[in-house]
Amino acid sequence: MNRRRRRTPAALVRAAPGPAFEITLDGRALSALPGQSIAAALWAAGVLSWRTTRQSGRPRGAFCGIGSCFDCLATVNGVPNQRACLVPARPGDAVTTQEGHGRADLTV
C-alpha cells in the first residue's frame, strides 16, 4: 500500500511527544504538547493573535519568536505581560487575551 506520510514538522524530526494536555484561551480548551511555548501551542491550534493594541485595538500575536519584540504579550493565569513565545505551556494554564496595557510595570 502506498501510504506516504504527510509532511509535518513532527514527522520531519520523528517526534514522539509526551501526552498532550489542555490549556485554555479565553475559556476555550486547546491542546498543547509538553515543551511547547504558549505561543507555539496557540499557533498549533491555528490561533495567530491573542492581544489587542492599546490605541487602535488591533490584533497581535507572536512576531519575532525569540523574546525581543514583545508583540506576543498575554495574560497567563492572571499575570499580564508574559511573553508567550518564551513561557512554556503547562497543564491547565489559563491564557486570556490581553487588551491594551495589561499592566505596565516593565521598565523600558
Add this chain to the structure above:
Amino acid sequence: MPISPSDTHDLAVIGAGPAGLAAAVTAADLGLTVALVDAAARPGGQFYRQPAPGLGAARPQALHHSWGAFARRAARLDVHRAAGRVRHVTEHHVWAVTRESAHWAVHAVTGPDGAQGRAEVAARKVLLATGAYERQLPFPGWTLPGVVGAGGAQAMLKAGLVMPGQRIVVAGSGPLLLAVAGSLAAAGASVPVVVEAGGYAGYARAPRTLAANPRKLVEGAAHAATLRRYGVRIRTHSAITAVHGTDRVEAVTLTRLDRDWRPVAGTGVRVPCDALAVGHGLVPQLDLATALGCATRRCPDGTAALVLDGRQRTTVDGVWAAGEAGGVGGAELAVVEGELAAYDLARRAPGGALLRRRDRLRRFAGAMAAAHAPRAGWSDWLGADTEVCRCEEVTAGRIRDAVDDLGARDTRTVKLLTRAGMGWCQGRVCGPAVAHLAGETEPAAGRRLLACPVTLGELARE
C-alpha cells in the same frame, strides 16, 4: 574542586549559541573555570535551537546543518559540567555587566520570561557572545497577524514544531531567507515564492572570496537544491509592498524593485497565502557591550558591530567578544571566533589554520552583507498610515511630520516627538527604520538602559 555559584569564575561567557558554546568548552579544555550564562533553557543559540525534550524529537538534525559538530560540542559541555569546570547557567537574562573592584559582576533576571528572580555571577574575564536579532523594515500590512519574522518562524519551527500557516511566502533580504524557506517547505508548508529585495550577483563580484569558502558554496547549493525539490521559486529585486486580509493574512502584493529598492509602479501581483515570514538580515545584539563602553564599527550591511582585534578582544580591557556581536557572519564563523577567543583567554596561541579560517569567513560575511544591504529607496513603499513602531503604533506619516515640519534629524528627537521606539521592545524592531526616516545612516548602536526587561520591583531591590 568543582566551582560553586558563589565562586569567582575565571570566565563568564554570555550567550550559549555557536560562539559562546565553542568558547566555553574550549576554555574549559584549556583549564579555565567557566560560567556559561544564557537566557534559554538549552544550549545552541539561534542556529541550533532545539525542540524541547518533551516533544521527543528523534531526528532534530533534520532541521539543522552540521548537527553532528554541535552534538559533539554539547557532549563536551556535559563532561565539563559533570567535572565542575563549567557551570551552565540557564534561563538567566543578563541585564547588565558591571566592573567591581576585583572582578566583573554579571547581573541577571531568571526564569523563562525573566520574571522569577534575580542572580549575579562573578568572573575575572567576560566574553560577550550575544548573537544577533532580525532586522525588520516596515511595509503596509506588516502588523497583521500571520506576518511573522523569518527568523522567528524558523525559531518557532525548530523549538515548538509549529508554523504560522500552510501557505507561507518568505520575503525580505539576506541568506537566512533561503534557510527559512527550506525548513518550512521540508516541514510541510507550501512556500510559493521567496522574495529577495537584493540579489545574489554581489557574491559573484567577489569571486576570490567565494572560491576561498567552498563550504559556503556547498551550503548555498544545498539550499538551492532543497528549494527546487519543493518547487519554491525565488524572485530577486522584489518586495512585498502590501498585505491583504482583515484579521489575518489572506494574500500579499509582490512588486518589482529598482536598483535602489524603489517599488516599480504597475508591477504588483497578488499572491494568495495565509502567512508571510519576513526579515531583512540580522543586527548584532550590543546592549551589554555598549553599556560597558566597547567601541563599535559600521559593517557593509549598515549595522553596527563591535570593534575587535585579531584575538577577539573588545576595546574594553577584560572583555572579549565572538560570533555575530562582532558582525553578522553565520554559525561557522561564530564557532571559529569562540575557539579563538578561548585560546587568547587561556593565554595560548591558536593554530594558524584557525586564524586563517576566521579571516576567510569574515571576508565572505562582508561580501554577503554588501549584497543584501538595504538600499535607500525602500521607504518609498511605506504609506502615510503604515505603522513603523509596532509597540507605540506610530505611523510613517507621523514620523515624516516630525522630520519635515518639526525638524527632527535623529532617532532620539523623533522618539521624543512621536514615541517611536519608546515601547516595550525599546526600539529593537523599529530602530533601523526610524533612523532611516530621520535621515541618519544607522541607529546608534543599542544605547538601551537595560539589555532586557526588568520589572521595577527587581530594580528597586538594587
